[in-house]
Amino acid sequence: MHSIVIFASGKGSNANAIIQYFKRSGQAKVALIVSNKADAAVLDIARNEHIPFLIVDKQSIKETLLIDQLTECKPSLIVLAGFLWKIPDSLLHTFPGKIINIHPALLPLHGGKGMYGHHVHNAVLTGKEKESGITVHYVNEKYDDGNIILQARCTVQPNDTSDTLAGRIHALEHYYYPRTIEFLLTQ
Numbered sequence: 001m002h003s004i005v006i007f008a009s010g011k012g013s014n015a016n017a018i019i020q021y022f023k024r025s026g027q028a029k030v031a032l033i034v035s036n037k038a039d040a041a042v043l044d045i046a047r048n049e050h051i052p053f054l055i056v057d058k059q060s061i062k063e064t065l066l067i068d069q070l071t072e073c074k075p076s077l078i079v080l081a082g083f084l085w086k087i088p089d090s091l092l093h094t095f096p097g098k099i100i101n102i103h104p105a106l107l108p109l110h111g112g113k114g115m116y117g118h119h120v121h122n123a124v125l126t127g128k129e130k131e132s133g134i135t136v137h138y139v140n141e142k143y144d145d146g147n148i149i150l151q152a153r154c155t156v157q158p159n160d161t162s163d164t165l166a167g168r169i170h171a172l173e174h175y176y177y178p179r180t181i182e183f184l185l186t187q
């Protein structure tokens, strides 16, 4: 069975979609959740699902102890799902081609430092764009910059608010992120 590690620091709705999807398929298990926020809601999901978790800070995320803990999980993929920090070179070098991220827009549009959540959706609405969507991509040393694996689109409605657009984007994420992971695991 494949092992997946999730890095997440927010609500964890994507983490939950991934956990539930692979509980059903039996093809992979989420072995560890890594967060930089001790009070993140995603950790309640970890507790309910009996998934071990680790809290990292700016220092410990670079240390060999974390690399050792991750290596012990033998992850087929490290999946970022609402993790806002840059991934240090030490992790990129230890897990080449194995770290992926999801971004709530059609990269290269609306990516980069500080572009997350409502900042992204407000930029789409301010730009009067007709569509938005999601991007799953490999992680490299820059924000939201690695090779794109999958994009899925949705229409922006004339009366959309940042919240309604976020809801449509989340629905796309919850459907496509687990399935993209499944696709990568079977390559």
Ligand code: GRF
Residues within 6 Å of the ligand: 008, 009, 010, 011, 012, 013, 014, 015, 080, 081, 082, 083, 102, 103, 104, 116, 117, 170, 173
């Ligand atoms: C998602 O919209 C994802 O695109 C972005 O962070 C958000 C995380 O949401 N990278 P959640 O915590 O999974 O609900």
